[in-house]
Amino acid sequence: MxxxxxxxxxxxxxxxxxxxxxxxxxxxxxxxxxxxxxxxxxxxxxxxxxxxxxxxxxxxxxxxxxxxxxxxxxxxxxxxxxxxxxxxxxxxxxxxxxxxxxxxxxxxxxxxxxxxxxxxxxxxxxxxxxxxxxxxxxxxxxxxxxxxxxxxxxxxxxxxxxxxxxxxxxxxxxxxxxxxxxxxxxxxxxxxxxxxxxxxxxxxYNTIKNQPYNSESYEKTIGKLDELFKYAVKTQYEKDDEYQYKHISSLSGGLDSRMEVMIAHELGYSNCLNLTFGQNGCLDEIVAKAISSDINNEFVFYSLDNGNYLMDIDEMLICNDGLILYSGAAHVLSALKNINFEDYGIYHTGQVGDAVLGSFINNVNINNKSKIGDGAYSYRLLDRISDVVYNIQYKYNDEEIFKFYNRAFNGAINGDWVANQFTEFSSPFLYKDFFDYALKIPREYKYEERIYIDWINKLHPNIGNYKWEKIGIRPTNSLIKVKLYNKIIRRIFFKNRIESMNPFDYWYNNNHNLKKFLYSYINKNMYLLDSYNQLKKDCISLCDYGTFFEKTQVMTLLGALRLHFN
CATH class of the missing domain: 3.60.20.10 (Aminohydrolase, N-terminal nucleophile (Ntn) domain)
Structure with missing residues (x-):
């Protein structure tokens, strides 16, 4: 960094x-x-x-x-x-x-x-x-x-x-x-x-708070969100203009990045390059390409086919010090290395937009404590640190606050640390005025991202005209529509289509070179844990019986030991 x-x-x-x-x-x-x-x-x-x-x-x-x-x-x-x-x-x-x-x-x-x-x-x-x-x-x-x-x-x-x-x-x-x-x-x-x-x-000097204070109507709250979001986008894009840089934004099939990109377009910011990466034919590529075409933005798609970028682990760990799962942002590094940033300014993203507007809460009750393992990639070894995690979680009155300070500020930042190797970064969802207001919106408004979806459909219906990668259809608060699509249509008509940006298990099972590299890297570096008997046994067990992601967690640890101790 x-x-x-x-x-x-x-x-x-x-x-x-x-x-x-x-x-x-x-x-x-x-x-x-x-x-x-x-x-x-x-x-x-x-x-x-x-x-x-x-x-x-x-x-x-x-x-x-x-x-x-x-x-x-x-x-x-x-x-x-x-x-x-x-x-x-x-x-x-x-x-x-x-x-x-x-x-x-x-x-x-x-x-x-x-x-x-x-x-x-x-x-x-x-x-x-x-x-x-x-x-x-x-x-x-x-x-x-x-x-x-x-x-x-x-x-x-x-x-x-x-x-x-x-x-x-x-x-x-x-x-x-x-x-x-x-x-x-x-x-x-x-x-x-x-x-x-x-x-x-x-x-x-600053403590984030989510105790609801907002007594405005639902409609006025949506209006205020829109006002603050536009101001955040405007402020961040004007920094590019101040230095006479062109704009560059990530764009996927999710809601967060399209909100940032399309609101910027509504505000008159052109000369923007949209960057998308993923498996060829994934929904992220299809949706992002359609959006960029419709608003006349430049569009670059960087293919992640076969997952070969996952072999650049040591280069990735320089970006995040080995403190975050390397496979979580290695695709960002692989793509950004191919961009000439000389004429481009801030790398604009929609970082943690869904979390700011509700995905970090599991119910409408305030002071709902986080459970051990909330936000974890793997549960297999949680018993090793359960007492430590319990003592940490005890400090937080609410699961949402715990997740922001840890999952968001210590984990989701992974891609931004990568971008910072090349330029500066920003997300309007994390702009202080918007962030502080959004966190204090009543939980019943934010639960299951209700207000997020209504904000789009009521004030920016054009943004809701494209499929949402998360549910496979256009943004909707109708659980019936979502279940119908995912349980019937998606399974019958699209069962053979790879829809994920990063189909890790598919790559692992079909790319012999990738699988060979993973095992070689693990075997070659496992000696670094020789002084930590139990930790070494647990890592070997994760590699033998764990998922692809759990294997990359072990790889991240071993790579971090190489980075800091060799």
Whole structure:
């Protein structure tokens, strides 16, 4: 993940830091040493005027990402420059100056006057921060691998966190602040770190809430959703225009991506490339091609036939540090490597739209606790970590909030971390104003995505004219229609058609080279678990008796061990 690293230490050798291990893309690299502090950034060369690597007499500031409301803030604070804006925000609001940003960002401010460091990420944690704290050495980095490399180069011991390993083998991603390294944690969404006179403390500046406060009618709620969504799309597309970039968006047969693409079209944004990937002939290809053709967008389909892209595991793990199931976003990497991003701006997606509008809730009751295993890819080894998971879930009053902080902010972000190797990313569903409003809509409105479907059919019927890949027919709240199609028509007339974007089991059973690679990779790297007897036995069992996905969970763990320990 492109970003930055800050090291505060009297013992670390700053000359033994390697930030050039990537092969995916050339990054912009800047470095500076101030007293006992080393600061570097390694960022993609896009939207550089939104990023910052600057020193003044009072502080040093590094900002990574895009700030969608930067111009508005500069106008509000009568700022002569971006740096002047930071000065005024910090003077007025102190440690939480950054909470007025809206965008995909992270950063660090070193207050030279007071000897204080402030390290922050946005309210969804989309730009990750990992941190190491031991014996008066502090390392903060956008990538876990940067930290493990620094520790290795300086002969500092670190170990596998077996709880993190079991999270990967069950959920397919980390929970809360866990990583695969016992000595390194991840800063959670909406939090920031203050390091002041050798004392480090974590604070919260934003907590997502879903207690319904909305007393508006159903129709007015739909109208407000539409208003906020259009504003989010407009704000994110205007960032492209600000830099004179063309637009690029993912598009599939789902609702989320088509909402983002087609609302952008309604708002007048043209010169847009729609990118779709999947098995040839899948419903995602058919629907996306029809939408792009009807609104006159450019269209590129990248075929994933045979699943050979799944053999590029090590390249994929560089993108997500081995903290998320590699097969969940390897197709995104395979496709984006074929795009020349020189003329394109933000990679626009419909990330977690369904979750924001209801798919994370199982009933209409508020304070409905999450169950152990909710959101997991595999249940076979849950008993190994059930006590840990229970204690984590106990902190959350509601399943929806638990799933956002963990499944969404630690798992679904996988594809965005891939895109960030090439450019910046965004989803209007996660734009703060829309997200905060949508979460507080009454649950009975959101249950089974009722309001989402009605929003489309009432205000944007043209968007509902295409099949929804999830149910095989046009978006509808009629359970009778859905059951009729899936139980009768789909089974009889389309039983031999491969409708999935990623038919993993089909590829595994029909692509001999892929199957051979999987077993070879697992067998060649299983020795990395020799020091963890039970964990090794469990991984072997998953490989022998598990599904294709469970095999790739083991592969992700083994690949992560190669990445961080070899």
């Amino acid at each position: 492109p970003g930055f690293v800050t090291i505060v230490s009297n013992s670390i050798n700053f000359n033994k830091i390697n930030l050039n291990y990537r092969s995916l893309k050339e990054f912009k690299l800047d470095e500076i040493t101030i007293n006992k502090t080393y600061i570097a950034r390694y960022t993609n060369k896009k939207f550089l005027d939104d990023k910052m690597f600057e020193e003044t007499n009072d502080f040093f500031i590094v900002i990574e990402g895009v700030i969608f409301n930067k111009k508005d803030l500069m106008n509000s604070f009568a700022s002569s420059s971006y740096l002047d804006l930071i000065h005024k925000l910090y003077d007025n609001y102190g440690e939480t100056f950054f909470k007025y940003f809206k965008g995909e960002f992270s950063g660090m401010l070193y207050d030279k006057i007071n000897g204080k460091y402030i390290i922050f990420t946005n309210e969804t944690g989309s730009k990750p921060i990992f941190y190491y704290n031991f014996n008066s050495t502090y390392i903060f980095s956008s990538e876990l691998k940067v930290i493990t490399d620094i520790l290795k180069f300086n002969n500092i011991d670190f170990n596998l966190d077996e709880i993190g390993a079991y999270f990967l083998l069950t959920y397919g991603y980390m929970l809360e602040d866990y990583t695969l390294i016992r000595q390194v944690k991840k800063l959670q969404a909406g939090n920031y770190i203050v390091l002041d006179k050798d004392k480090m403390k974590i604070h919260s």
